[in-house]
Amino acid sequence: MRRLLLLVVAIIVYGSLYPWQFAFAGRPEPLTVLLHSWPAVWDRFVMRDLVLNVLLYMPVGAVACLAWLPRFPRAAAAAATAFSFALSLSMELLQNYVPGRVTSLSDLTTNTLGAAAGACLAVAFAPEIMPPLRSQARRASPGAMFLLACWGSYQLYPFFPIFSSTHLRQALHALIVARSLSPVAVWAAAAEWFAAALAMEAICGRWRTSWLAGAMLVSALRIFMPPRSLALDEVAGAALALLAWEILPSRRRLGAGVWMALSAILLVELAPFHFTRQVAPFSWIPFGASFENERWAALVILLRKTFLYGAAIWLLVRSGYGYLVAGGALAVALFILETVQRYLPGRTPEITDPLIALVMTTALWAVGGRRLPPAVE
Secondary structure, three states, X not given: OHHHHHHHHHHHHHHHHOOOOOOOOOOOOHHHHHHOOOOOXXXXXXXXXXHHHHHHHHHHHHHHHHHHOOOOOOOHHHHHHHHHHHHHHHHHHHHXXXXXXXXXXXXXXXXXXXXXXXXXXXXXXXXXXXXXXXXXXXXXXXXXXXXHHHHHXXXXXXXXXXXXXXXXXXXXXXXXXXXXXXXXXXXXXXXXXXXXXXXXXXXXXXXXXXXXXXXXXXXXXXXXXXXXXXXXHHHHHHHHHHHHHHHOOHHHHHHHHHHHHHHHHHHHHHOOOOOOOOOOOOEOOOOHHHHHOOHHHHHHHHHHHHHHHHHHHHHHHHOOOOHHHHHHHHHHHHHHHHHHHHHOOOOOOEOHHHHHHHHHHHHHHHHHHHHOOOOXX
């Protein structure tokens, strides 16, 4: 629970200080700004922000209370509320130095109220919440949790939603008017969702199709996070993964997941399959192409590769292979595929992908490779 609290706080800090560009010169004293920032007009936009602030800090209060409840049963709710107040106060004061962000006393108030509500709910439902959480903590796969963290980062980066009706209409229009599907993109999305479902199953036990369908709604949140968008290929891939999960018996899902992940890597690496005789140079500089692109676009690509390669390694290990064999074989295969990319126009063959595979192998082994649970039958 303490690790979950750290994650929740990290998300709050990231979202509060986004885009992490500070301007300290010439700024007024933050406490003075805060004390004089009470809204003069209470319109629907202010009310919307207040409701969102309450909902945003309810998890902070709840998780903090559950983390401290075993040691401080009588003071956990008050401590969680005080902690949330201090966190919100820090973020509001620092927002004074972030261009485009506004320091707000009403935000501090509603954040604290939301945390207090979350703490009260945690106390009320602790007897029902704590035993299942302890049971899941004992059986959860650290490797699966690490993969899902990579998956969530890829799906929701930059983690900062913008609730604008104009942007929503534009995103939905772009999704609806898409008239073509890429078979490679659809299959890659299906393989990723199927691997994510297997990771969820390793953490929570048998994973129902309806639960997977609900989890897939997370990707729909991307339409609120510019410059990201939701492509029709991804929607079709998620639907294909859902269909495969429903049709395949549980004992065959692991093998199917391995095959889907490896085949998706092969197809993505060799698309669009238009080979030429002209040979492109191979770059031995790690992440060289990433540094040349926009930061957000390059990071999204790296996060996606991190999950897909890590999922392939994790699934191979669950199938009975050792980390050295699974990770080494994938790294060698990626090196060969990157070499073949020298004959594909528009591709950038480089050493980055094999290195990502080796890094993910080491990371998965480090976070709990020796505690891998058996596949769910």
